[in-house]
Amino acid sequence: MTETAVLILCGLIAGPVVGGLVSGLDRILTARMQSRIGPPLLQPFFDVVKLLAKEPLVVNVWQAFCAYCYIAAASIALVLFFLQSDLLLIFFVQAVGAVFLVVGALSSTSPYSQIGAHRELLQILSYEPLLVLVVVGFYLETGSFKLTDIYAWPHPMLLKLPFLFIVLGYALTIKLRKSPFDLSTCHHAHQELVKGLLTDYSGPFLALTEIGHWFEVVLMLGVCTLFWATSWIGMAVLLAVTYFLEVLVDNVTSRMNWRWMLSYVWGVGLTLSLVNLIWLHQG
């Protein structure tokens, strides 16, 4: 029982701490790639603390409620991951959180927020099928949706599911809000929709969505570790390489539009998944 409590606590702490550090590292690495010095490592924490200290101002109560629901769902998803729960359940909870974020944005009347919400729905529509296919891949390989079974599998999954890892990369790029998929909102509020989805969230509620985002980042990185679950070094190397590539892609592409995203992510993503799944089935 105490073990469960410890795991829950781990999940709740790891989300903001690891997520914030990853975000800080991301900003430093991005700055270096652009030949800048960049902010200190702890800058994301400073930002969030500053936001939390601000006077709460809401457009309507719904939006505040949605922000709380989003962070709750995101943290529950991560806690479930730490508890080695069912992958399908985790993704379901995570999707609920994402939808609450959209509902919150839709509850305001700002056209930027509205259009951002529509685009976010399209993004969810593009990455959710891919995530399900990745989970199906795990099932076909291990015969189980449980994380305990997947972590106990003796061989690195990447060798069997290389294409599905690329597919997960697409989902990861969308989830991390990186170019070319930073459509609904992006990190620097410098696009045609201002901050898109998050335009009308402000102060502490914006901080909540940011912390919720960190939970999701840690969760997605956790899913990446499943592909090399046999050794700690393998996991670390895989994570480092994956994240470096994410930042690199962010820096070498421009933002695309949602039509391109749908056709590209579905076209390439579904093809790659199917090829991988058929290969698994044959092998």
Added chain:
Amino acid sequence: MREEIMAVSAEALVGEVAKLKVLGYRLVTLSCTELDASNLDILYHFDKDLGLKHLRLTAPKAAAVPSISPVYFAALLVENEIQDFFGLRFEGLVVDYRGTLYLEEEALKTPYCRFSLRSADQREGPAAALDAETNHPNAEKF
């Protein structure tokens, strides 16, 4: 000025401008200068193969000038600008901001005129109401 300047009257203006368009001239811009208390001087600058040609129109402030924006769409901004700053009316503008392109509703009209400055309350008078009636129907949209 080095280039050729041709004087035109308000009646002949649109015809002359249309002729220039047929000849392949491009509208560069309009320049408005206040001559004295009741007259404005408008220069229409045209360009063809890097050569300039000017039309000069001396317009009394009280009378409206026919707009050339139906001929050259590009004239709409500058004609609205002159309307804002010099208080001159252009008739038949394709998009008529009615003096609010740069200025706010409550702003004084004709800020660029030295000799006369119509005050805001004068504008509210019957003349302004008449102005509003005779405006272009498009104006309602903005």
Added chain:
Amino acid sequence: MRKTVIPFGPQHPVLPEPIHLKLTVEDERIIEAIPNLGYVHRGLERLADIRDFHQMIQVVERVCGICSVIHALCYCQGIEEIMGVEVPPRARYLRVMWSELHRIQSHLLWLGLFADSFGFESLFMQFWRVREKIMDISEATTGNRVIVSVNVIGGVRRNPDPEQIRWVLAQIDWVEAELQRLEDTMLEDYTVKKRTVGKGVLTRQQAYELGAVGPVLRGSGVAQDARQTGYAAYGELHFEPVVETDGDCYARNKVRFRETLASIDLIRRAIHRLPDGEVRTKIKGIKPPQGETVNRVEQPRGELLYYLKGSGQKTLDRVRIRTPTFANIPPLLVMLPGHFLSDVPVVTLSIDPCISCTER
């Protein structure tokens, strides 16, 4: 989705300056765009009533920070023409050098902002990094970074020594090398092309009739550049305008990129032929300007026109400034409808809007 009106600006993070576009959209597709101006109007033309014609140089420089040298140059040329002042040859060549430096920095600024408009932040940073070198050259040779205040009636105020000229050449070589490194990305990258090719198409006919100027006009295939008139020393430098024919955002992008390289070349040629001698004609004792003139020069954004009228007094009767963005707004209104909201920043920035210029 029903029709929505999106207030694009006046304070919008994508737009560097405050223009307000009322966009009527249907399902993210633009149906109509109506501009509204006047957010930064300063009435600089009216300042001619209280500032004398020498002080107006500093005033017109502030019409637009990015092309200050060229504004001052146009104004000074106009006054020189009215007063019949001959400018020394060295000053004419130096004016070309500083004008082209300004064109490079303006184009680099634009290339960065354009990259940012389609969400390519790292490319934005790279262009601005290169631009910094040009600002350094400005600062070292004229004394100021942006509004350099180097033109006067009758010549220029600074005379770079040979060592400084050599230093400028070396810096320019560095800029060219850096630009060539970015050329491949800006002109050939898949995502960049995807966002710019076929966007905001303006046919040759439309561009000409709507009075487009500068890279917008040249991107549509009309070879017109005020530098062809040979003002300052351009007539002696065998200037050729850069022309593209597609008329879309990509073509305008390409025109500006190629013009930047062409400007580097022009600076080299100007420095190579730089004559010795005086840089400033004394105008003491000549009567204040009496008469009127129209002067045109080529700004980075396009053709700039000054109408000046003086009546022999210290203050001018009229200073009328027609800036290039003013001429490029009607084409923008024609280009926007039919595009998606995500293309609005790209199309809007493709005319290189300088709203402070426009509103003066």
Added chain:
Amino acid sequence: MFRMTPNIVRNLVVRKSTRMYPVEVREPFAQVRGELFNDIERCIFCGTCEVKCPSQCIQVDKKACIWTCDPFACVFCGVCVDTCPAKSLYQKTKYRSPTGERIIISQQGQPRKKDKAKDRAGESGTPKGSGEEKADPGGDPAT
């Protein structure tokens, strides 16, 4: 699709282009037009700078020999320095550092006399030994 990659990778290894600004400042160039100063001992209070200044940031009181400048209105064009007949105006190569308070520079000089009086009085209070310049925090924006 990834044509930017060589530039990005190169940036990771070469020196950074930015610097930690207030801590680390680049050497200014020799001819930079920076902050404006008046060498009040040489000033003859002719008022040329007041007339020529395009931003009208300088006021010269010829009788009381007071030279006043609003540094926040100064546009660093250097016209006053160029036209100063006594060459008492000069610009440093450094820019004025940012401040939260509005200041007006006001300098009290001596009328030009045959015998050079060494001691000069400050305008009001805070008499500095050098008599260089005096800043009135929150001073009236006299321009």
